[in-house]
Amino acid sequence: MKHIFQKGTDQSKPTLVLLHGTGGTEQDLLPIAEKIDPEANVLSVRGNVLENGMPRFFKRLAEGVFDEEDLVFRTKELYEFLDKAAEKYGVNRHNIIAVGYSNGANIAASLLFHYQDAIKGAILHHPMVPRRGIELPVLLDKNIFIAAGTNDPICSSQESEELKFMFEEAKAEVHLHWENKGHQLTMSEVAAAKDWYLATFNGA
Ligand code: MLT
Numbered sequence: 001m002k003h004i005f006q007k008g009t010d011q012s013k014p015t016l017v018l019l020h021g022t023g024g025t026e027q028d029l030l031p032i033a034e035k036i037d038p039e040a041n042v043l044s045v046r047g048n049v050l051e052n053g054m055p056r057f058f059k060r061l062a063e064g065v066f067d068e069e070d071l072v073f074r075t076k077e078l079y080e081f082l083d084k085a086a087e088k089y090g091v092n093r094h095n096i097i098a099v100g101y102s103n104g105a106n107i108a109a110s111l112l113f114h115y116q117d118a119i120k121g122a123i124l125h126h127p128m129v130p131r132r133g134i135e136l137p138v139l140l141d142k143n144i145f146i147a148a149g150t151n152d153p154i155c156s157s158q159e160s161e162e163l164k165f166m167f168e169e170a171k172a173e174v175h176l177h178w179e180n181k182g183h184q185l186t187m188s189e190v191a192a193a194k195d196w197y198l199a200t201f202n203g204a
Contacts, residue, residue, distance in 0.1 A: 019104025023054035139172035
């Protein structure tokens, strides 16, 4: 997968895997990684699917209606890419935190829905429930931060609560942060994500 790798100054820190929203690129979330942890490795990935020229991480049939077969295929593709990238860049495969926005948050959530060992935690900005009707792996010791908007036209507040509930049922630790805004990624939710990251991983 097309990506950027930036080696961090402190190899005891997690590697932040950045996953952009629809129509974005691997450049988009670099400033956010810099805010979350300027010392961490950064692996920023571009989605392999194009929708009218806009990069995405998996196909959809309509807005908010996902192509499940492609979602499963692309989730595996990303999982395998993380394996290969960790080996290539010599980073700790077990110390990866995904940071995703919108479509990127959805594929990060899908990694957690399908694999017990894909990532150690996630910062999900405006995720949706990626799939329903499957049993999640046991997500004990996984830490998940969700930022949601009370007026998000793409993801309702009920859906954000449902996602939190599903992760908690799978034994993950979830923090749900609300913004009185829509689907946009705000600087105040990034600040909240940073506080959560520092409190949860103690910067390590
Ligand atoms: C998706 O397709 O993943 C969601 O609708 C969010 C987005 O617009 O990317």
